[in-house]
Amino acid sequence: MSKNAKTGVFLVNLGTPDSPSTPDVRKYLREFLMDGRVIDIPYIQRWMLINFIIAPFRSPKSAKIYKELWTEEGSPLKIYGEANEKQLQELLGKEYIVKLGMRYQNPSMEKGLLELRKAGVKKIIVIPLFPQYASASTGSVYEEVSRILSTWQSIPDLKIVSNFYHKDKFINSFVENAAVLQKERKYDHVLFSYHGVPERQVLKGDDDGDCCQLGACCNKITPKNQLCYRAQCFETTRLMVDAMGLKEGEYTLSFQSRLGRSEWVKPYTDHVVKELAEKGVKNILAFSPAFVADCLETTIEVADEFKELFIEHGGEHLQLVPSLNDKASWIELLKELTLEA
Structure with missing residues (x-):
């Protein structure tokens, strides 16, 4: 490994539709709810429930709600995620490469991890942006990271932050x-x-x-x-x-x-x-x-x-009470979690 190899930091949040349109919301719901860690019932039952009941009937209603949430810049979850990516990169400096991925939809986890791979990082620190560990959130990120990395011939050192609910x-x-x-x-x-x-x-x-x-x-x-x-x-x-x-x-x-x-x-x-x-x-x-x-x-x-x-x-x-969003102390915590890992 090159002496100039850097450490990759991969921030992962749940995800968001690409737009508040009904087709995009339906696509998002299908990917999200078909995750066996989210709806943990047998595959065939889950497939029928999502594709015949939830996605067709829930998508139009959810699309209306997403339109209320949407801003001119897009989905708040994605906007804050991209801001966090930039803020943490500035705070950590040139020895690190920070990327954002969404467990469902875009920017995809596969894309983000591939960018870190192409950068030749020596280690990847994955920080799921969920304070408390749950199988349907952090556990799903663990599973997807493992799936993606299992297709790589050479796998860097890996560390996944389980939680930070008490920090x-x-x-x-x-x-x-x-x-x-x-x-x-x-x-x-x-x-x-x-x-x-x-x-x-x-x-x-x-x-x-x-x-x-x-x-x-x-x-x-x-x-x-x-x-x-x-x-x-x-x-x-x-x-x-x-x-x-x-x-x-x-x-x-x-x-x-x-x-x-x-x-x-x-x-x-x-x-x-x-x-x-x-x-x-x-x-x-x-x-x-x-x-x-x-x-x-x-x-x-x-x-x-x-x-x-x-x-x-x-x-x-x-x-x-507003969430942490792009608050400076939140970015400092992300730096702390990175250095601890």
């Missing part, structure tokens, strides 16, 4: 964003809403049979649950609660974005928002700490849909 810069960056909003208005409750996953996926990840069946064991990270998505979400919440000085009863943890009829991890955010409003809570400050960039699940689902639901049942105001 100080991650916690403090969100808390700093919230502090700006707290100066403008008094909030009587804080909501931490995470992307949901099916309960069966959490239970399937319990190789030793020690899972507490989604009970109180998630209240503390231990060697037995350290890879559990739900436990990592609880830990992120605990760290943010401590940093904000919140007391018991002043905050709630919940899970959003469920799909289908199966049981997902609870409590559900839409149920929690309704219950808080009916109990007399008037102003909610809402975090989405499973996302590092504002996207459909934050800007539309939390900031619009849950806000409307909250007001409909008696609440007055629900405010979304």
Whole structure:
């Protein structure tokens, strides 16, 4: 290997349609939902469900939502991803080559890894942009990286960052964003809403049979649950609660974005928002700490849909805390993760 060989840093996020048109949204949904780690049912059943039910009927509705989200520059998730790529490259300097890839659609993971290969990197550090590990997100990135690299004759050293849900810069960056909003208005409750996953996926990840069946064991990270998505979400919440000085009863943890009829991890955010409003809570400050960039699940689902639901049942105001997006401290965390790897 040449002494001038560099280290590649590969940032990977979930993905986004190429445009908010119905055909592009349908194409994106098919690729995303056909991933066996996302909908973990037998292939034939999954293929029929996606191609005969979800993609045909959900695509037009999703396209309308994406049109609300879209900006003149394109999809916010892609815009922030490209900004992060450039920012991290500037921060790391010439010894590194930083590339962005999307697990689904463009820029593709295959394209990004091929560019690193052509650059002759001596090592590739993959950073999935998901704070908490889940099979359907980080696990899927692991699988796709392995698939792509298995076709290479010569494979560089490889390191994949599993999670960063507990890192100080991650916690403090969100808390700093919230502090700006707290100066403008008094909030009587804080909501931490995470992307949901099916309960069966959490239970399937319990190789030793020690899972507490989604009970109180998630209240503390231990060697037995350290890879559990739900436990990592609880830990992120605990760290943010401590940093904000919140007391018991002043905050709630919940899970959003469920799909289908199966049981997902609870409590559900839409149920929690309704219950808080009916109990007399008037102003909610809402975090989405499973996302590092504002996207459909934050800007539309939390900031619009849950806000409307909250007001409909008696609440007055629900405010979304902006995600990390292109915040300087977020890029510093990416540098920290790179150097640690």
